[in-house]
Amino acid sequence: MNPVVLYHTEHAKKTRREILLVAVDIASAEGLENLSIGRLAKELRMSKTGIFAHFGSKQQLQLATVDAASEIFLQQVVQPVLQIPQGLRRLRAMLESWLGYIEQSVFRGGCFFAAVSAEFDSRPGKVRDNIAALTKAWVVALQDEIALATANGELLRDVNQNELAFELHAYVQEANWAFKMFNDRSAFMLAKSAIANRIDRAVNPGSIKPSRKLRSAK
Amino acid sequence: MNPVVLYHTEHAKKTRREILLVAVDIASAEGLENLSIGRLAKELRMSKTGIFAHFGSKQQLQLATVDAASEIFLQQVVQPVLQIPQGLRRLRAMLESWLGYIEQSVFRGGCFFAAVSAEFDSRPGKVRDNIAALTKAWVVALQDEIALATANGELLRDVNQNELAFELHAYVQEANWAFKMFNDRSAFMLAKSAIANRIDRAVNPGSIKPSRKLRSAK
């Protein structure tokens, strides 16, 4: 009789996953606060308490929704680039994969984390802390890849790694903002161009791959 | 007996302004949707209908709040730079002024327009359209200043003006995001550095002012 998950059956887990898929979509478009239990119940044709029983409180629902969005981000953006060799190539792939996930509108409201971080940046609590930790982890992942690319000799040693990560991250977030606000896909071209130019300036000319086209041999 | 503003007296206008100052602050931190009439009434120690009578509907309240925020932005960010000569110097001043308004936390929840554009990008309607028009106007103002700086010969003619505006705008929005999310003021240093480097790369070396320190004479 656990109030959080009534029966730990496979069926209950499946229902929970279905609820969270809808929750992530609603939250990305209308916000985590406006994600009401009644709204979810209507969309899923369940009773309010049927939804409620899976989470136990509104805050637990919000936390579960953030976790579910994080899993989708990992699966859609991070997983596909893990096969690419670490360093400069993976850095480029991470940014391309991230832009692709925004452009393909994986979530109804654009990048889930851009939406909810703006919503919760002034709302102290566990939800905000989780969002901060997850978005920070992605920034750190970009920084780590820049550090590896430098260690590989692919990037110039005097490049400020924090600045580079800040600027690359900014281009993708700006593309998401401009695309959602003005419904103009040219923002993706601008972001790709900014990323390519910014990285090319940091590339070590001694390493033989300033861009793919110029690579002569393996 | 106009339901929107009951009495067009000076006193009523003053009350309306007082309501909107609180409304802008609440909306920047908690969102324009969560800006409820009851919440405003409590904070201002007025009755709900006392607030309501000034606007006539929730949507009109939201629209008035966006307008009020726009006036504050104009006054805090735009007005101070109008005395600076147009072109490269004003472009730099616009970005510095904008960063300053974010760092000084003019609104409780950081940049009002960053917050509400993320909130309304998936909510079609007049409120969203107004937010889009106002944020677009600021992007265009940056683009216009870049065009003037180019016409002045201060920026290189082969600089892509849309790309430059996109990247500069991105740095400031990223600083707002990082500051609000991680409460880390180093984001402002990163943004200032990114802006200075990006502009310096676009500066025409023929014009004698790549940076203030290197200027030899007037």
Next chain:
DNA sequence: CCTACCGATCGGTAGG
């Protein structure tokens, strides 16, 4: 600018 009210919806509980 107020009191007094409306139906709808909110998060959450009792009990099954």
Next chain:
DNA sequence: CCTACCGATCGGTAGG
């Protein structure tokens, strides 16, 4: 997973 509730709050109206 359900029905049947709870008090609080929502946007909005009547009438002054």
